[in-house]
Amino acid sequence: xxxxxxxxxxxxxxLNYKTGNWRDQRPEIDPESCKQCGICQEVCPDDAVRQxxxxxxxxxxxxxxxxxxxxxxxxxxxxxxxxxx
Amino acid sequence: xxxxxxxxxxxxxxxxxxxxxxHVIAAYPISPQTHIVETLARMVADxxxxxxxxxxxxxxxxxxxxxGASTAGSRSYTASASQGLLLMTEVxxxxxxxxxxxxxxxxxxSISAPxxxxxxxxxxxxxxxxxxxQLYVESAQExxxxxxxxxxxxxxxxxxxxxxxxxxxxxxTHSYExxxxxxxxxxxxxxxxxxxxxYLDTANPKTWGSYAEEDVLMEFKYSIHKAxxxxxxxxxxxxAELTALTGRDYGGLVEAYRTGDxxxxxxxxxxxxxxxxxxxxxxxxxxxxxxxxxxxxxxxxPYEDLVAAVRGAKVVAVLDANVSMGSEGAVGLDVKSxxxxxxxxxxxxxxIAGLGGREVNSTAVREIVDRAERLSSSGLPPPEAEWLDLxxxxxx
Amino acid sequence: MPKxxxxxxxxxxxxxxxxxxxCGLALAVRHILEATGSNVIVVSPTGCLETFSSPxxxxxxxxxxxxxxxxxxxxxxSGVAAALRAQHRESTRVVAIGGDGATFDIGFGSLSxxxxxxxxxxxxxxxxxxxMNTGGQRSGATPFCAATTTHPAGKTSLGKTERKKDLPEIVxxxxxxxxxxxxxxxxxxLKQKVKKAMTLHGPRYIQIDTPCPSVWNFPSHxxxxxxxxxxxxxxxxxxxxxxxKISKVKKLRVKVPVIEYLKQQKRFQHLVVKExxxxxxxxxxxxxxxxxxxYKLMA
Numbered sequence: 015x016x017x018x019x020x021x022x023x024x025x026x027x028x029l030n031y032k033t034g035n036w037r038d039q040r041p042e043i044d045p046e047s048c049k050q051c052g053i054c055q056e057v058c059p060d061d062a063v064r065q066x067x068x069x070x071x072x073x074x075x076x077x078x079x080x081x082x083x084x085x086x087x088x089x090x091x092x093x094x095x096x097x098x099x
Numbered sequence: 100x101x102x103x104x105x106x107x108x109x110x111x112x113x114x115x116x117x118x119x120x121x122h123v124i125a126a127y128p129i130s131p132q133t134h135i136v137e138t139l140a141r142m143v144a145d146x147x148x149x150x151x152x153x154x155x156x157x158x159x160x161x162x163x164x165x166x167g168a169s170t171a172g173s174r175s176y177t178a179s180a181s182q183g184l185l186l187m188t189e190v191x192x193x194x195x196x197x198x199x200x201x202x203x204x205x206x207x208x209s210i211s212a213p214x215x216x217x218x219x220x221x222x223x224x225x226x227x228x229x230x231x232x233q234l235y236v237e238s239a240q241e242x243x244x245x246x247x248x249x250x251x252x253x254x255x256x257x258x259x260x261x262x263x264x265x266x267x268x269x270x271x272t273h274s275y276e277x278x279x280x281x282x283x284x285x286x287x288x289x290x291x292x293x294x295x296x297x298y299l300d301t302a303n304p305k306t307w308g309s310y311a312e313e314d315v316l317m318e319f320k321y322s323i324h325k326a327x328x329x330x331x332x333x334x335x336x337x338x339a340e341l342t343a344l345t346g347r348d349y350g351g352l353v354e355a356y357r358t359g360d361x362x363x364x365x366x367x368x369x370x371x372x373x374x375x376x377x378x379x380x381x382x383x384x385x386x387x388x389x390x391x392x393x394x395x396x397x398x399x400x401p402y403e404d405l406v407a408a409v410r411g412a413k414v415v416a417v418l419d420a421n422v423s424m425g426s427e428g429a430v431g432l433d434v435k436s437x438x439x440x441x442x443x444x445x446x447x448x449x450x451i452a453g454l455g456g457r458e459v460n461s462t463a464v465r466e467i468v469d470r471a472e473r474l475s476s477s478g479l480p481p482p483e484a485e486w487l488d489l490x491x492x493x494x495x
Numbered sequence: 496m497p498k499x500x501x502x503x504x505x506x507x508x509x510x511x512x513x514x515x516x517x518c519g520l521a522l523a524v525r526h527i528l529e530a531t532g533s534n535v536i537v538v539s540p541t542g543c544l545e546t547f548s549s550p551x552x553x554x555x556x557x558x559x560x561x562x563x564x565x566x567x568x569x570x571x572x573s574g575v576a577a578a579l580r581a582q583h584r585e586s587t588r589v590v591a592i593g594g595d596g597a598t599f600d601i602g603f604g605s606l607s608x609x610x611x612x613x614x615x616x617x618x619x620x621x622x623x624x625x626x627m628n629t630g631g632q633r634s635g636a637t638p639f640c641a642a643t644t645t646h647p648a649g650k651t652s653l654g655k656t657e658r659k660k661d662l663p664e665i666v667x668x669x670x671x672x673x674x675x676x677x678x679x680x681x682x683x684x685l686k687q688k689v690k691k692a693m694t695l696h697g698p699r700y701i702q703i704d705t706p707c708p709s710v711w712n713f714p715s716h717x718x719x720x721x722x723x724x725x726x727x728x729x730x731x732x733x734x735x736x737x738x739x740k741i742s743k744v745k746k747l748r749v750k751v752p753v754i755e756y757l758k759q760q761k762r763f764q765h766l767v768v769k770e771x772x773x774x775x776x777x778x779x780x781x782x783x784x785x786x787x788x789x790y791k792l793m794a
Contacts (some may be wrong), residue, residue, distance in 0.1 A: 017315055017318050017319060017322065019198050019259060019296075019297070019322070020195070020196065020197040020198035020199075020297075021197070021307075021309040021311055021319055022258070022297050022305050022306065022307055022309075023305060023306040023309050024199075024394070025304035025305055025306055026304075032473070062184070083191060
């Protein structure tokens with residue numbers, strides 16, 4: 015593919031760059047405890063929490079495993095687990 | 100009826116810029132550039148020019164404002180000189196890299212220290228590697244005409260680079276000359292509105308100013324170089340259009356003056372060419388075969404034109420109003436680099452001349468021609484650059 | 496406080512950017528854009544944000560975005576705003592987002608020029624108190640006593656000996672209509688301030704405390720916690736200024752001793768472990784107390 019003039023890039027193209035493999039800790043949402051408050055989505059620096067109907071899911075393609083969601087979850091519904099390589 | 104008036108060079112430039120209908124003008128004072136932006140300010144204040152006029156706090160911001168405006172899709176203009184151009188340096192490199200086609204007048208003035216406000220070319224020459232196209236003019240008329248060409252060259256889709264029109268401070272900016280102006284309709288036909296393919300547009304959001312790694316960085320740099328080198332044909336085409344429009348001969352990236360059969364070819368840029376042409380005429384009357392190549396387009400460097408124009412000459416003498424400390428003058432180095440290795444090329448001798456406003460008069464030009472002839476027939480290798488009219492007695 | 500799903504629209508700053516784990520700045524940017532909406536052009540100086548959001552070919556920006564050089568984001572923004580006026584596109588607004596190095600230090604002249612000219616730009620400084628993109632060197636925004644790589648703590652040093660430049664006050668002194676401070680720890684407050692700023696015209700300034708796990712050196716899950724501690728200790732006062740006058744402050748429910756904030760960050764460890772630094776520790780506490788008094792932070 016030819017380079018663009020002036021290195022101008024289409025917006026939103028970072029979705030082609032998966033940061034999930036940066037992760038050594040994996041957040042897992044326990045659907046039983048989740049109160050669907052949406053805090054996990056609010057606080058994710060990587061926009062890696064998706065709302066799917068009335069539930070929240072971690073997008074492991076992008077989650078870097080920082081653990082903010084687990085720490086901030088008021089329902090303690092998110093656990094960080096060691097990523098298995 | 101042609102509109103012919105005697106105006107100050109700065110006013111001629113301001114009238115050219117006005118005729119190009121810029122959206123955004125950024126202004127910061129520095130001598131001897133200030134009359135240009137002051138004239139534009141009066142036009143805006145009187146409602147004669149409908150442009151956003153941004154009074155910035157530094158030349159760095161002047162270059163930045165026109166860069167931002169250009170990215171947003173507006174035709175933009177600023178002017179500076181000397182220290183101001185150096186302060187813009189980082190911005191100009193980035194703007195060339197981002198392919199932003201604004202126009203800037205580079206009013207030539209010496210660089211500190213010692214501080215000096217007179218003309219030489221050290222300021223704009225210091226920007227020669229930036230990716231900004233540089234046109235050097237000889238007269239107020241040419242300054243007017245080249246500003247029209249500058250926008251058209253900058254905005255050509257095959258080029259998309261900033262263009263700097265370099266004009267000698269005081270000598271051109273503050274002298275009054277007869278200038279012939281085009282009517283607005285003719286300028287509008289020559290220079291249609293700026294319609295870039297990409298601009299900052301919320302309906303089509305794009306990212307400008309990316310970080311490029313080593314896998315593509317060289318290709319980005321090469322693409323600028325290519326836009327310049329291949330752009331020479333585009334510049335020639337635009338110059339031909341301008342020639343047709345104005346009736347003034349702007350054919351070619353260099354002006355070859357009486358070089359056809361010349362044995363001694365002088366090379367120069369800017370207003371000193373006027374003096375040199377007079378000296379050439381005098382020497383021609385005395386039977387000396389002397390000619391001048393005035394480089395109008397310095398970046399991209401017009402080596403094809405140069406090589407053609409020195410064919411048959413015995414010696415080429417370059418007058419450099421700049422110096423690369425510890426080496427020679429920039430134009431001399433360029434000329435040598437393009438001639439070396441070609442069969443039957445003349446000797447090239449570089450003269451550092453006219454720094455900080457030191458006068459280069461017809462006597463000095465004659466001296467250069469004499470010395471060049473003597474050196475070329477001495478059988479010795481070409482000397483290092485000679486500093487013209489230097490007073491070594493006062494150098495510690 | 497649990498709340499109903501927001502049903503929010505697609506982010507304007509999407510995944511795949513290369514910010515460090517737990518980056519407060521990346522979090523701030525997404526929320527800033529949520530508050531501004533999509534009809535904005537964003538300008539950023541060189542810095543962390545530029546580096547992690549602009550690798551060629553991979554942009555997280557879903558609004559037009561331009562980075563030019565380090566010290567000129569305010570002037571680029573002025574130029575964009577001028578072009579929008581010239582083209583009668585003023586409904587599109589200009590937002591600059593830069594770090595504290597670009598804002599407090601190298602771009603300060605450019606910022607002052609933009610403010611003085613009255614250009615219609617919302618300038619947001621994401622303040623993490625040092626040059627993080629180059630590894631954490633001292634900036635004008637580095638807090639008193641923080642250790643940085645160019646002003647480390649050592650046998651004869653307790654880190655930065657000068658206080659943080661009071662940029663909100665300096666910006667306000669330009670006579671701009673809106674100045675505010677915010678924190679990623681309080682995202683609702685942050686968004687409300689951005690929204691408020693967007694209702695006004697002329698130069699506006701918001702300084703956001705964006706804790707940096709990588710250089711402040713705390714575990715990445717504590718980014719918001721660190722922000723809260725900063726705010727609740729009084730070291731990071733949150734306020735709004737309308738036309739130069741404090742119009743609103745975020746009151747502290749409980750005042751947290753500064754040591755609770757400092758002890759969790761490596762940049763302040765020398766204050767915690769060194770007996771000799773007790774005086775400095777007290778000076779930091781006094782600074783927090785002064786903020787609490789100045790901004791009337793206690794409820």
